[in-house]
Amino acid sequence: MDPAQDRAWGARTRAIHAGGRPDPTTGARQVPIYQSTSFVFEDVQDAADLFALQKYGNTYTRLANPTVAALEERVASLEGGIGAVATASGQAAAHLLFTSLCQAGDHVVASAELYGGSYVLLDVTLRRLGIETTFVAADDPQAFADAIRPGRTKVVYTETISNPAGTVADLAALAIVAHEAGIPLAVDATLSTPHLCRPLEHGADLIVHSATKFLGGHGTSLGGVVVDSGAFPWDNGNFPVMTEPVATYGNLRFWDNFGEYGFCTKLRVEGLRTLGGVLSPFNAFLLLHGIETLALRMDQHVANARRVAESLQADERVSWVRYAGLPDDASYALAQRYLPHGTGAILAFGLRGGREAGEAFIEGVELASHLANVGDTRTLVIHPASTTHRQLSEDALAAAGVGPDLVRVSVGIEDVEDILFDLGQGLAAADRVAGQTSEWSGATT
Amino acid sequence: MSQWTPPSAIERRDLLRRTRTVAVVGASSNPARAAYFVLSYLRSSSTDFEVWPVNPKGGEILGLTVYESLDELPGTPDVVDVFRKPADLPEVAEQAVAVGAGAFWAQLGLHSDEAVEIAHDAGLDVVTNRCLKIEHARFNGGLHLAGFDTGVISSRRTRG
Numbered sequence: 001m002d003p004a005q006d007r008a009w010g011a012r013t014r015a016i017h018a019g020g021r022p023d024p025t026t027g028a029r030q031v032p033i034y035q036s037t038s039f040v041f042e043d044v045q046d047a048a049d050l051f052a053l054q055k056y057g058n059t060y061t062r063l064a065n066p067t068v069a070a071l072e073e074r075v076a077s078l079e080g081g082i083g084a085v086a087t088a089s090g091q092a093a094a095h096l097l098f099t100s101l102c103q104a105g106d107h108v109v110a111s112a113e114l115y116g117g118s119y120v121l122l123d124v125t126l127r128r129l130g131i132e133t134t135f136v137a138a139d140d141p142q143a144f145a146d147a148i149r150p151g152r153t154k155v156v157y158t159e160t161i162s163n164p165a166g167t168v169a170d171l172a173a174l175a176i177v178a179h180e181a182g183i184p185l186a187v188d189a190t191l192s193t194p195h196l197c198r199p200l201e202h203g204a205d206l207i208v209h210s211a212t213k214f215l216g217g218h219g220t221s222l223g224g225v226v227v228d229s230g231a232f233p234w235d236n237g238n239f240p241v242m243t244e245p246v247a248t249y250g251n252l253r254f255w256d257n258f259g260e261y262g263f264c265t266k267l268r269v270e271g272l273r274t275l276g277g278v279l280s281p282f283n284a285f286l287l288l289h290g291i292e293t294l295a296l297r298m299d300q301h302v303a304n305a306r307r308v309a310e311s312l313q314a315d316e317r318v319s320w321v322r323y324a325g326l327p328d329d330a331s332y333a334l335a336q337r338y339l340p341h342g343t344g345a346i347l348a349f350g351l352r353g354g355r356e357a358g359e360a361f362i363e364g365v366e367l368a369s370h371l372a373n374v375g376d377t378r379t380l381v382i383h384p385a386s387t388t389h390r391q392l393s394e395d396a397l398a399a400a401g402v403g404p405d406l407v408r409v410s411v412g413i414e415d416v417e418d419i420l421f422d423l424g425q426g427l428a429a430a431d432r433v434a435g436q437t438s439e440w441s442g443a444t445t
Numbered sequence: 446m447s448q449w450t451p452p453s454a455i456e457r458r459d460l461l462r463r464t465r466t467v468a469v470v471g472a473s474s475n476p477a478r479a480a481y482f483v484l485s486y487l488r489s490s491s492t493d494f495e496v497w498p499v500n501p502k503g504g505e506i507l508g509l510t511v512y513e514s515l516d517e518l519p520g521t522p523d524v525v526d527v528f529r530k531p532a533d534l535p536e537v538a539e540q541a542v543a544v545g546a547g548a549f550w551a552q553l554g555l556h557s558d559e560a561v562e563i564a565h566d567a568g569l570d571v572v573t574n575r576c577l578k579i580e581h582a583r584f585n586g587g588l589h590l591a592g593f594d595t596g597v598i599s600s601r602r603t604r605g
Contacts, residue, residue: 009598013598014598017599018594019589019594021589021600021601022600022602024586027602029600045489046489046490049486049489052476052485054482054486054489055485055491055587056582056586056587056590057491057587057590064590064591066590069591069592072593073592073595076592076593077596082594083591083593083594084592084594086592245477251476251477252476252477252482253477256477257479257482259553259554264593268591
């Protein structure tokens, strides 16, 4: 009848269409904003069936919402996952994931280069609740393996591209490490997006996104997503939370009742329902719009970032650049393997003249915005050691690859010549400081 | 007889569109069991199927009469949906063929080459290792509302 249903639609098509069929009631072509807390039941039996999970449907926006569902299906489709659960922010997504996998006494093995917010979630908030984390070198799969505590470690966690140090994860090697221990590999894929890397194809089981960044892409809306591959064997004995009866839902067992759909169901009906970090329908609407142009934007972000990285590297005022797309970068080989279409648009560099020069750089730019975000259409700059990563100790900063001189740039999609011009203004300002510093140093020796 | 291949998404959707009556073999009155969940979904307002639970114990589940065997059903089932261990599937397939069922459907996690051969050779549509509830929900909006990837891409207004 309709052979279209069996076609493997391309990613650019799915970025526009997945989850977004015309509204059945009104015919609206764009996904409507269902800005409603609640949805009326057909009758008493319908209400009871919905609450007992015996049918699918809308009850209350803390559990599910039609606009949010469109975003969830779209991201799941782009990642090649079975399903997704959207949250209020990327942090809420990580929180939902960790608290669904772990309870007090359990353990996480994570990259030491995690984004500062993720690091503090694990190192402070969840540690206080009895969930421990061992942080290991991002580029050392053996260190992940060595840190696993059999029976207690429930997840291996890393970022596709670390923020801001730029280390690329060896996803296939980490998947083997996790699976040999009978636990899932969860990956924060915020900086790569499914346009550049689909971690599930390399063995990861779960993905976390801050949709706030490149997915939304325009700096308008916070949002997060957890994506499940649907392939992890939750009945392997390590996850009683998936196989034991759930008293609050009539003693059903997530694995027995829902099979491969069980983990997403648990995330939603247990985690999201009780934790409450739910995405607003309006934000979902804006994020959906952003995703429609994900491929176009990412191609331009990547092209501009490469030009900026090469330009900075060639500039004698710059002491070092980290961008895995540069052939002499420590992550270059892994980037070629996992991110062949580009290594994202975040780069980090240090200035001759150190921290003071870095601060002068940030004060010296005009076009680039000084703010604490990445993945906007606009070029953004920040000094992480004094802002996003300020809560980390000096040791943790060193392990995260965030030196005091590090400046992070999220390269936007403006005309690249304008971006280069503006960063040049910053470099000139930094150089004046560096010059003063060296003159002053010279005078005292 | 041609070799059986697992039905494609469009074939599963068409099968469900043709379906009016479903026999659920191994229906359970235990609310924690998948067999109960699927039965409760099939008889909810999500579908317009006539649902006939089958279990040798008889009695009632969710207000529905439980038939002790397939040959006691009040009509011919379009689909025989089976919750029985794989070793029991060939016997159920033979019974499904005997009562003139349109399709033999083994639930998520269940498959038997022998049962597939019996049902397929007799001309029945055959689905294995899939959940009837999930497949129905995939094509009728339920899975979409729960954040799952339905694989459905369409700019047509009509559902399904």
